[in-house]
Amino acid sequence: MEGYLTSFLAYVCVISVVGTAIFLRLVMAEIQLTHRLVIYAILLIALERICYIFLAGFSGVLIFTAACFLVFQSLSSPKLPVQGKAVFITGCDSGFGKTMAQHFDSLGLQVFATVLNKDGPGAKELLQGCSEQLTLIQMDITKPEDIDKALQITKDKLGEKGLWGLVNNAGKCFNVSDAELSAMSSYRGCMEINFFGAVAITKGFLPLLRKTRGRIVNVSSPAGELPLSCLSAYAASKAALTLFTNILRLELSSWGVKVCTIFPGLYNTGPSFDAEYWENQAHHLIKNTSTELLQDYGEDYILETKDLFLKYIATAKEDFSPVIESITDAILSSNPKLRYYAGKEVIIMYVILCILPTSLSDLIFNRCFLFRKVLPKALQK
Numbered sequence: 234m235e236g237y238l239t240s241f242l243a244y245v246c247v248i249s250v251v252g253t254a255i256f257l258r259l260v261m262a263e264i265q266l267t268h269r270l271v272i273y274a275i276l277l278i279a280l281e282r283i284c285y286i287f288l289a290g291f292s293g294v295l296i297f298t299a300a301c302f303l304v305f306q307s308l309s310s311p312k313l314p315v316q317g318k319a320v321f322i323t324g325c326d327s328g329f330g331k332t333m334a335q336h337f338d339s340l341g342l343q344v345f346a347t348v349l350n351k352d353g354p355g356a357k358e359l360l361q362g363c364s365e366q367l368t369l370i371q372m373d374i375t376k377p378e379d380i381d382k383a384l385q386i387t388k389d390k391l392g393e394k395g396l397w398g399l400v401n402n403a404g405k406c407f408n409v410s411d412a413e414l415s416a417m418s419s420y421r422g423c424m425e426i427n428f429f430g431a432v433a434i435t436k437g438f439l440p441l442l443r444k445t446r447g448r449i450v451n452v453s454s455p456a457g458e459l460p461l462s463c464l465s466a467y468a469a470s471k472a473a474l475t476l477f478t479n480i481l482r483l484e485l486s487s488w489g490v491k492v493c494t495i496f497p498g499l500y501n502t503g504p505s506f507d508a509e510y511w512e513n514q515a516h517h518l519i520k521n522t523s524t525e526l527l528q529d530y531g532e533d534y535i536l537e538t539k540d541l542f543l544k545y546i547a548t549a550k551e552d553f554s555p556v557i558e559s560i561t562d563a564i565l566s567s568n569p570k571l572r573y574y575a576g577k578e579v580i581i582m583y584v585i586l587c588i589l590p591t592s593l594s595d596l597i598f599n600r601c602f603l604f605r606k607v608l609p610k611a612l613q614k
Contacts, residue, residue, distance in 0.1 A: 310566045310567045310568035310569070311566075311567050312565045312566060312567070313565050313566070313567055315340050315341045315342050315565065316341070317394070318342050318343070318397040318398070319342065319343035319344070319345065319387075319390075319391060319394065319396050319397055319398070320337050320342050320343070320344055320345070320396075320397060320398035320399070320400065320564060321345040321347075321387060321396055321398070321399050321400070321438060322334050322337070322344065322345065322346050322347065322400040322402055323347045323372070323374060323400065323401055323402050323403040323430075323431075323434060324347065324349075324374075324402040324403030324404065325346035325347055325348050325355065325356075325359065325369075325402075326348045326349050326350060326353055326355040326356065326503075327355045327502060327503030328402075328500070328502030328503045328553075329402050329452060329497070329500070329502060329553060329556050329557070329560075330346070330400075330402040330403065331346075331355050331358070331359060332553050332557055333400060333402065333557060333560055334346040334359055334363065334367065335359065335362060335363060336557055336561065337561075337564075338363040338364055338366060338367045340561075341366075342366075342397075342398075343366045343367075343368075343390075344363070344366065344367045344368070345367075345368045345370060345383075345386075345387050345390070346359055346367060346368070346369055346370065347370045347371070347372040347374075347383060347403070348369060348370070348371055348372070349371070349372070349373060350371070351369060351371040356369055356371075368386065368387075368390055370382075370383045370386055370387075374403050374426055374430030374431075374433070374434065375425045375426060375429075375430055377433065380433055380434060380437055381437070384437045384438060387438070387441070388441070391441070394445075395441045395442065395443075395444030395445035395447065396438060396441035396442055396444075396445060396447060397442075397445050397447040397448065397564070398442075398447055398448045398449075398450065398564045399434070399435065399438050399442060399447075399448070399449050399450070400450045400452070400560060400564070401430075401431040401434055401435065401449070401450070401451045401452060401474075402452045403426060403427075403430060403431075404426060404427045404452065404454075404470075404471075405422070405423065405426045405427065406423065406464070406466075406467040407419040407422045407423055407466060407467070407514075408466065408514050408518060409463045409464060409511070409514075409538060409539070409542045410463055410518055410535065410538055411462070411463060411465075411530070411538075412465035413526070414518060414522060414526065414530060414535070415465055415466050416518075416521065419466040420465075420466045420469065422466075423466045423467050423469070423470040424469070424470045424473065426470075427467070427470035427471060427473075427474060428470045428471075428473040428474050428477070431451060431474055431477075432477060435449060435481070439485075439490075442490050443485075443488045443489075443490055446488065446489030446490055447490060447491075448490070448491050448492075448493065448563060448564050448569065449478075449481065449485070449490065449491075449492045449493070450492075450493050450494075450495060450560055450563045450564060451474055451475075451477075451478045451492070451493070451494055451495070452495045452497065452556075452560075453471050453474050453475045453478065453494050453495065453496055454467070454468070454471040454496065454497065455496050455497075455498075455579055455582055455583070456468040456471055457469075457470075457471030457472035457473075457474065457475045458472065458475065458496075458583075458586075459582055459583075459586055459598060460594075460595060460598060461598060461602050461603075462599060462602065462603055463538055463542070463603055475494055478492055478493075478494045479494070482571065491569055492571075493563040493569050493570065493571060493572070493573060494571070494572050494573070495556065495559050495560060495563065495573045495575055496572065496573065496574050496575060496579055497555075497556045497559075497575040497576060497579070498550065498555070498575060498576025498577075498578045498579045499545075499546070499548065499549045499550065499576075499578070500549055500550050500551075500553055500556065500576075501546075501549040501550065501551050502549075506546050506549055508543055511539055511542060511543055512539065514539070515535055515536060515538070515539035518535055519532055519535055519536075522535075528610065528611070529609060529610060529611040530609045530610060530611070531607075531609060531610030533607050533610075534607050534608070534609050534610065537605060537606070537607040538603065538605075541603040541604070541605070542603065545602060545603065550576070555575040555576045556575040556576075558575075559573035559574075559575040560573075582598075585597055585598075
């Protein structure tokens with residue numbers, strides 16, 4: 234009886250772990266349901282029954298676990314060859330864009346990298362460290378004339394060849410404050426760069442992408458789907474980008490163009506993580522907030538928000554590997570995922586959002602992001 238109980242508990246543990254893995258792999262990564270996947274599922278169920286009935290104790294557990302591991306490993310799609318493929322990447326002055334341009338150049342792809350400042354340190358590093366296949370283009374994503382010029386340069390370089398991949402990476406967060414305190418210029422600024430810029434680039438380059446039945450990869454943010462306070466302007470722009478990407482994916486499926494969304498965790502991408510920038514933004518907010526609103530919230534409340542955010546971004550990761558691997562898979566995989574969660578902490582956040590009640594998930598997100606101790610002045614007793 235004791236041996237049976239031990240075996241039963243072991244199987245419960247294994248099935249729980251495998252079930253969780255299946256959930257994360259199929260739901261969170263959104264692997265497409267294929268005939269091969271259905272056959273694998275049937276075979277695993279049959280193997281589990283055989284191991285449980287005919288193999289005693291942990292030997293059956295080990296065999297079943299090994300089989301599950303091999304199946305999960307085989308679900309990764311093979312990579313496509315890089316020869317003859319060209320990729321256009323926005324926002325390559327620093328962060329993900331610069332690293333991605335360097336990585337794709339090292340793989341042998343023809344890279345078109347846009348920068349806001351062609352004389353900046355990021356641009357110089359790309360020119361010095363990359364091959365002659367990389368084309369550096371100065372472009373302000375909010376200026377239609379710059380986009381038209383970048384498109385013409387790309388067409389001239391490609392000739393009759395189409396564009397294989399477009400990575401909409403350029404983005405910016407202007408301020409961190411309550412929605413009521415955030416200036417309309419911050420909302421418009423985030424939408425202009427993070428959303429309208431990506432839409433304009435996509436519309437301009439789609440004829441080249443349809444020609445190759447290529448890929449569009451949009452770098453969004455978990456902030457566009459998770460309730461993180463004080464990021465209303467940035468989050469709204471990323472939410473718009475995510476929904477636009479999903480609609481685009483449906484519309485372009487008949488053209489053979491695959492569209493993917495990347496959801497990165499917290500990474501130190503350069504200027505956006507400059508402490509001096511956020512210090513200046515907080516003081517600018519205090520200076521430009523109306524007297525009535527400032528009386529209701531108080532300077533201490535605004536400054537605490539800034540301090541908490543600086544504390545939060547101090548934990549940002551320096552290693553971009555999860556993001557780079559996700560974008561690379563989206564561009565070169567024969568069967569890319571629809572959504573990529575770049576970082577374990579991102580998967581955990583989405584699991585919390587999907588499983589827990591809203592009241593509990595809100596509490597967790599607030600404590601993990603900006604856990605306040607100072608109330609708005611009007612609410613203080």
